[in-house]
Amino acid sequence: MSILNILLSATLLFGAGFSFLQLFSVFRKSSIIEILSISYGIGVALISFQLLIYDLLGIKWNIAWIILPWILVFAFVLYKVPFKKLFSFSIVKFDAFEKIVLLLIILLLCYVGLESILRPLSAWDGWATWLFKSTIFFTDGKINTNALNFTGSEYPLLIGLMGTFGYLMLGHIDDKLILILFYLFYVCLAGIFYYTCKELTNKKTALISTFLLLSLQNLIRHGGRYDAGMADLALGYYYFVCCSLFLKFIKFKNKNSFVLFMFMTGLLGLVKDDGIPMTLFLCIVGAVSLYSIKKLSYLWMLSFPIIILGQWELFKLVFHMPGAPKFIQNPEFNRTITVILGISKEFLNLENWNLLWIGFFLSLIILLIKKHKIGLIISLFVISQLLVYYYVFLSTSLDPLAHINNVIDRLLLHIAPVAMLVVSIPLYLLSKSYKNTKL
Amino acid sequence: MNLKKYIYLCFFACIGLWFLLSIARTAFDFVRIIPEEKEWHGLSYDQERFKLFGNDYALIKLMKKYIANKSYIIFISKDGEAFYLSRYYLYPSNMLFVQSPIDLRNINTKKYSTIVEYPNIVSLKPYLGALVNNYSIAYRLQAKGNSKEILRLKK
Known part of the structure; x- marks a missing residue:
């Protein structure tokens, strides 16, 4: 039953991100795997924001109240976008070599998935920071800023709130099953990497590169082995998504792709403090690319990352949270x-x-x-x-x-x-x- | 052969070697999962954690048994891992990490009800007299070989 609950929470994270993405036309022609791979990261951010807003407004973290808005949004998307356009599948043909590499990728995904549910949280930073925050929020039923001060951690709340959402769906703390939500960053990274790489190269190169990436032992450890439960793989995933969105913007040069690019850029600093220099760099990249394609009317969108990061800085200031060491x-x-x-x-x-x-x-x-x-x-x-x-x-x-x-x-x-x-x-x-x- | 071609050759050699290495590692990982799965399969909640954290988890079990929920605990140790693990498993108890009993002099200890010393870094004796007057219960954990002994001091 618990595993079904955690899979349901993963589905909701995918669903929230998927519905949000449909509001932009950037990915209408993309493969469903590519869309879902990006949806996960967006869903994690949206539901974390939702929990934060509920907390600030004094709304109790009731599962029904958390899920309901997303069901409405999803229904709206289904009403607006025809079902066939929403879930478009195409059959891809692979030659013998490609099939072997694809098999190796599937083997890796299965292996890391199995590893992620084999043992409880064992990574130091997992129990010292990331999932400790999830435990605090779930136990207290709110973002207890006093307790956050007692953790002594200045890190942002996105990953902690993702874990809280998982625990809320489970109804109890289970630091073994929750690692599935961390493993999904590994899976989604594989998806988004393959499609981004395929855009730049070809199918064969994309498959080989995806396999080479997924077989990195450090990535495997953070995806499901002993280091699962930390925010580093998630930050790697978000940074890559930003890179992919930047390439989409270079290709389409439209407003929607830039909005998404800037939204994800803002999230980097909310995953981990180490993401702040990335956000700054991507803002510069965004500004230079707008200048080079003469779309200076989009410049105001550079305020998105500032607003996203600003709200966290304000939160820290108001609740006297610890600053960076x-x-x-x-x-x-x-x-x-x-x-x-x-x-x-x-x-x-x-x-x-x-x-x-x-x-x-x-x-x-x-x-x-x-x-x-x-x-x-x-x-x-x-x-x-x-x-x-x-x-x-x-x-x-x-x-x-x-x-x-x-x-x-x-x-x-x-x-x-x-x-x-x-x-x-x-x-x-x-x-x-x-x-x-x-x- | 010119330099460009030499670089290209190096690059191909690198990718080829990397690809082979990755296949070998994937195969090894996949073979490894079977004995690992056997090793972890069917273990209870506590057994899994004992297997991962050893003595540190034994300490957590003892603390859970003897210390009331939502306590304020001073944890005297040089072992950061034991502290952070205990803090994680004992929440909503509030724990303060103190590396040496000498540091207690600089802490406002009024709200703390429990002291844990782990494993037995410095003797608390010189400080105990004053502290026990302030705390309802103090615990002192001592590691003796593999066995653990708990000394319970009442006011």
């Missing part, structure tokens, strides 16, 4: 070599990353040689964050090497999906030119 001081540039070596050591950690980072830097050189504009722009999504990490480690008041060793595998997880997308572009370009030479 003050470990940043003036950068010490004499640490440069130590920091670069410390980060590079993780790039070569094959146990966590297979050959992702070696592949990424080789891809960067190839993209420069080929002068591939889109590829280089996407590379900036990764490089900008690497520079942020570099700056943080130069400025940390902690021992830089200890700090790097403690967090670098999680930081790189935030950008790993985008890095994989960068790798897929030269893979496609080179295999295409090799094929043409052969012919």
Whole structure:
């Protein structure tokens, strides 16, 4: 029964996001898997906002009151959009090699899914922060700001409220089944990655790249093995969705795609504080792209991320929540070599990353040689964050090497999906030119 | 061979090797799930947590048994993991992490009803006399080899 309840809560998260997406025409022609993959992240954000608003308005977290608005929205969408357009399926044909890779992807999805429900929450940050907040909110039946102060964590509430929603649907705390909601970020990342990659390359390259991404041991650990229950994979997923929406905006150049892009950009800082530099970077990217395509009338939409992040900052201010830890001081540039070596050591950690980072830097050189504009722009999504990490480690008041060793595998997880997308572009370009030479 | 071709070759070699490595790891992961599943299947709520957290979970069980719900607890330990785990499992009890009994001097201890020392980092004796007067119950947990002993002090 409990597993049905948690699956029902996942369905509601998908449903809420799906209904919201239908209000925009960006994904009308997209595959249902792609739409659902984005819907999950949007659904998590919307239901978290809903719980927050209910709490602020003093409305009790009653399941019926939480679900009802979404049933109405879904009914409205069904009324407005014909059913056939809403759920369009097309049969895709795969050759023998593609079928094998697809099978490997399915095996990985099944394996990580099984792992996620095998054991209870075991990740340190899971019980020290993320699901601890869910436990607090569920036990108290509200966002108890006093208790939040007692956690000493300045992290935002999006993931904690997602867990609370799961517990509300279950009717009790179950830190084993709740991990399914974290596993779904892994599944949805696979979906959105495949379709974004297919847009830039072809089916075969997209399948290979998706498999290479999903088989990263660090991703598997956060998706369902021992590190499930933390927010790092979720942040990686949201950052990748932003990248995908940015590419959609470049393609369609319309208002709706930019609205969605900016909405998701705002969410990054609500998943984890580490998402704030990402939000800033994407706002700059958004502004530059608006300037380059001469759509300056959309500039006001840059206020979306500011409003989304602003409400959280205001919440912290009003309820005297703890601020970010003050470990940043003036950068010490004499640490440069130590920091670069410390980060590079993780790039070569094959146990966590297979050959992702070696592949990424080789891809960067190839993209420069080929002068591939889109590829280089996407590379900036990764490089900008690497520079942020570099700056943080130069400025940390902690021992830089200890700090790097403690967090670098999680930081790189935030950008790993985008890095994989960068790798897929030269893979496609080179295999295409090799094929043409052969012919 | 020019530099460009050398880079392309390196890239292909990298992807090829990575692909093979990923297949091998996927196969290994999939084989590994069967014994893992057997190992975890059918365990009770407590057995699962004992398996994951060992002695730390034994401490949590003891605290759940002896300390009332919604208590204010001072947790004296150098073991951060034990503290955060206890805080997670004992909520709505409110726990304060103190790394050394000396730090108690700087804390307004009025609202705290319970002291837990884990495992047995520093003797509480010099401080106990004053503290027990302020607290209804104080607990002291001592690890002796693998067995645990609980010392209950009443006012």
